[in-house]
Amino acid sequence: MRRKGLASMAVQTVATAKNVDLGPAAALSCRECGERFPLGPIFACELCFGPLEIAYDLPVGDPEALRKRIEAGPANIWRYAPLLPVPADVADKPNLNPGWTQLVRADNLARELGAEPGKLFVKDDSGNPTHSFKDRVVAQAIEAARAFGFTTLSCSSTGNLAGAVGAAAARAGFRSCVFIPHDLEQGKVVMAAVYGDDLVGIEGNYDDVNRFCSELIGDPLGEGWGFVNVNLRPYYAEGSKTLAYEICEQLGWELPDQLVIPIASGSQLTKIDKGLQELVRLGLVEDKPYKIFGAQAEGCSPVSAAFKAGHDVVRPQKPDTIAKSLAIGNPADGPYVLDIARRTGGAVEDVDDERVVEAIKLLARTEGIFAETAGGVTVGVTKKLFEAGVLDPSLTTVVLNTGDGLKTLDAVAPTTGPTATIRPSLDAFRDAGLA
Amino acid sequence: MRRKGLASMAVQTVATAKNVDLGPAAALSCRECGERFPLGPIFACELCFGPLEIAYDLPVGDPEALRKRIEAGPANIWRYAPLLPVPADVADKPNLNPGWTQLVRADNLARELGAEPGKLFVKDDSGNPTHSFKDRVVAQAIEAARAFGFTTLSCSSTGNLAGAVGAAAARAGFRSCVFIPHDLEQGKVVMAAVYGDDLVGIEGNYDDVNRFCSELIGDPLGEGWGFVNVNLRPYYAEGSKTLAYEICEQLGWELPDQLVIPIASGSQLTKIDKGLQELVRLGLVEDKPYKIFGAQAEGCSPVSAAFKAGHDVVRPQKPDTIAKSLAIGNPADGPYVLDIARRTGGAVEDVDDERVVEAIKLLARTEGIFAETAGGVTVGVTKKLFEAGVLDPSLTTVVLNTGDGLKTLDAVAPTTGPTATIRPSLDAFRDAGLA
Numbered sequence: 067m068r069r070k071g072l073a074s075m076a077v078q079t080v081a082t083a084k085n086v087d088l089g090p091a092a093a094l095s096c097r098e099c100g101e102r103f104p105l106g107p108i109f110a111c112e113l114c115f116g117p118l119e120i121a122y123d124l125p126v127g128d129p130e131a132l133r134k135r136i137e138a139g140p141a142n143i144w145r146y147a148p149l150l151p152v153p154a155d156v157a158d159k160p161n162l163n164p165g166w167t168q169l170v171r172a173d174n175l176a177r178e179l180g181a182e183p184g185k186l187f188v189k190d191d192s193g194n195p196t197h198s199f200k201d202r203v204v205a206q207a208i209e210a211a212r213a214f215g216f217t218t219l220s221c222s223s224t225g226n227l228a229g230a231v232g233a234a235a236a237r238a239g240f241r242s243c244v245f246i247p248h249d250l251e252q253g254k255v256v257m258a259a260v261y262g263d264d265l266v267g268i269e270g271n272y273d274d275v276n277r278f279c280s281e282l283i284g285d286p287l288g289e290g291w292g293f294v295n296v297n298l299r300p301y302y303a304e305g306s307k308t309l310a311y312e313i314c315e316q317l318g319w320e321l322p323d324q325l326v327i328p329i330a331s332g333s334q335l336t337k338i339d340k341g342l343q344e345l346v347r348l349g350l351v352e353d354k355p356y357k358i359f360g361a362q363a364e365g366c367s368p369v370s371a372a373f374k375a376g377h378d379v380v381r382p383q384k385p386d387t388i389a390k391s392l393a394i395g396n397p398a399d400g401p402y403v404l405d406i407a408r409r410t411g412g413a414v415e416d417v418d419d420e421r422v423v424e425a426i427k428l429l430a431r432t433e434g435i436f437a438e439t440a441g442g443v444t445v446g447v448t449k450k451l452f453e454a455g456v457l458d459p460s461l462t463t464v465v466l467n468t469g470d471g472l473k474t475l476d477a478v479a480p481t482t483g484p485t486a487t488i489r490p491s492l493d494a495f496r497d498a499g500l501a
Numbered sequence: 502m503r504r505k506g507l508a509s510m511a512v513q514t515v516a517t518a519k520n521v522d523l524g525p526a527a528a529l530s531c532r533e534c535g536e537r538f539p540l541g542p543i544f545a546c547e548l549c550f551g552p553l554e555i556a557y558d559l560p561v562g563d564p565e566a567l568r569k570r571i572e573a574g575p576a577n578i579w580r581y582a583p584l585l586p587v588p589a590d591v592a593d594k595p596n597l598n599p600g601w602t603q604l605v606r607a608d609n610l611a612r613e614l615g616a617e618p619g620k621l622f623v624k625d626d627s628g629n630p631t632h633s634f635k636d637r638v639v640a641q642a643i644e645a646a647r648a649f650g651f652t653t654l655s656c657s658s659t660g661n662l663a664g665a666v667g668a669a670a671a672r673a674g675f676r677s678c679v680f681i682p683h684d685l686e687q688g689k690v691v692m693a694a695v696y697g698d699d700l701v702g703i704e705g706n707y708d709d710v711n712r713f714c715s716e717l718i719g720d721p722l723g724e725g726w727g728f729v730n731v732n733l734r735p736y737y738a739e740g741s742k743t744l745a746y747e748i749c750e751q752l753g754w755e756l757p758d759q760l761v762i763p764i765a766s767g768s769q770l771t772k773i774d775k776g777l778q779e780l781v782r783l784g785l786v787e788d789k790p791y792k793i794f795g796a797q798a799e800g801c802s803p804v805s806a807a808f809k810a811g812h813d814v815v816r817p818q819k820p821d822t823i824a825k826s827l828a829i830g831n832p833a834d835g836p837y838v839l840d841i842a843r844r845t846g847g848a849v850e851d852v853d854d855e856r857v858v859e860a861i862k863l864l865a866r867t868e869g870i871f872a873e874t875a876g877g878v879t880v881g882v883t884k885k886l887f888e889a890g891v892l893d894p895s896l897t898t899v900v901l902n903t904g905d906g907l908k909t910l911d912a913v914a915p916t917t918g919p920t921a922t923i924r925p926s927l928d929a930f931r932d933a934g935l936a
Contacts, residue, residue, distance in 0.1 A: 489703075
């Protein structure tokens, strides 16, 4: 059950590249059986079909030197190049250079939620180049694609990822060919198509698009193609670690006490946990307990349902929520998320779409941050967890906003408009009672 | 003629605040007659109705110490607090903290335009919190509003400014009341209204909205209101200087040789020039000649027309262009723009809407930057000026992108879409000829 998603995909022939320089990345390692493989464009274990992840030779031993090196680095994710699967000179290559987004001290929001001002923060990833956290993961995939000699970048997507891949490929000099369901909203199609390379509408839903990509990857037609979230997934996924690094550095090299993170595939949450553990191991932060909370929309809450039922496995759901970017009914990393939430003393919770919209507006009117629906889910769950006394209001809490409200205007449009419409006269304004 | 726009506005009673701490800002000074006034919420000279701007006591004398102080500052505009009309502790106050956006080395675009790779850069201000350069100017206005005791922030706007004011007011704890034409596109209304304070639709066009605001500012109804682009304009406008500071610092504390800047009111261009001059005066960059080029849309090109005709004054036009954020038919700073373009050996040029759309797509497919129509105007003019041999391809050239393509999707939507739509099968994909 746990590896159903991966086992059902064809395991690609191991096409490892010799002399691959991806910095501290030493090998691929199976998350289930621990078997190691040389770095290459593979994503599932040959022995047990478990998911592969990067094993590192990290620069342990001199935390002070490492910290100084990081702090002297650029104001983007490449300040953490020594901890990522990228070559040391990555900052000199053409890349969108995402990251180092703001950690906003959210005192106004804290007051509304009953948290202690000064203790609540929003990590606002809408500040990335294409305005979602996807820029972080695609940036890693680009470096892996360069190392493996791929010339075309691809993915299946319903929105944020398509734009992130199109933009990054344009800057980095790759061809891109992105697959989307043919009936996406026009706005999302425009955002994905404007970067000028191939965008292919697939007659079917997102599952059909994914199935098609899995076929393409095993076919000669797909030779030389890097699918950022399939055969480059082990590299791609590591980009989420940079959220953990930035949060701790921005807190003054301290672990937060509580994190609230949205769950789509669950990969982001697991990699943030991995990033926090690495900082402890490297001596960059002092070890202390932290709790990780996962956030889902009620209309796609397979992990939350499993958490509440005390299950170790995740029963797939058919998504029905306005939070499209989180609408993965069978999340590959769901079981790992359950492990982490339980191990750290956190939880997984969900909110309905009405509360998602309320939470988007709450964040906008308190902190001036206009989040997409995924951010509404996270803030909505945060509110619910404070109300339930599950989150401790006196502890340092970081809430993730992973995307931009401009991409999901439809969610708030029906209930957001002018306070009044008046003639251009002082009398009319006086009558409106707004002065 | 030169001061028509300002002279026609009511000059507000001087309501100077005692003990105003706006850092190095020493006084207001008339750009026409040089008369000085104490810092206050005024914008026009009592003697000659000329526009007022900030006069500074700048920290001259120890450029090395100043440079170090700046470099140790935060990754936002407040690193330049010693050069801005803000208190020294501004970075500790709730603020959107815009700026320090990417200066993108645009080698792909350079190749397309015939410029020397390594010499062409795009300053991408879509990375600001509400994704336009307006966050820079509103951030200054907020500090002035705090200093003068205003509790409500206001403006007239057709888009970017409304969102910037709404968001900044929310974060900083001001009430906002923003005025827009009643028939704006729904998307723009949502972006402006989501921050939750008052948004008032005015039955009329943008000129009617402006006229209404001018009445309100002189009426008791508007008491305690800071209009960011009217009675706080001298402070607000200074925010554009930070573009000059960042460009030079990001070039390694060097002046660029050529800058291409869009023109709406013309304020941004004049303040960038002011910022460059200040850096020279402070010894932060070595003095050398630089040329400033202004960019307009053909459908609203009063400054370009005056430049080409050799006039000193600007004849107002009725705007008709897709570049709405530049559609000011009677630009207040037009004559100053003409002065600067001529003094520096630059030029003012315009492009038609078709070229604007082409330029948006050119920037997207070469550098992965999705610009709003204003960015299309600037890149389109840059292309035209390289083609005409007016811009020197061997010199360091910086092109400004002031806003985000997500806000003007309509401009590219009719001509941007999937390359193909196919059934989810390898055969169909093979037939499409995209592999």
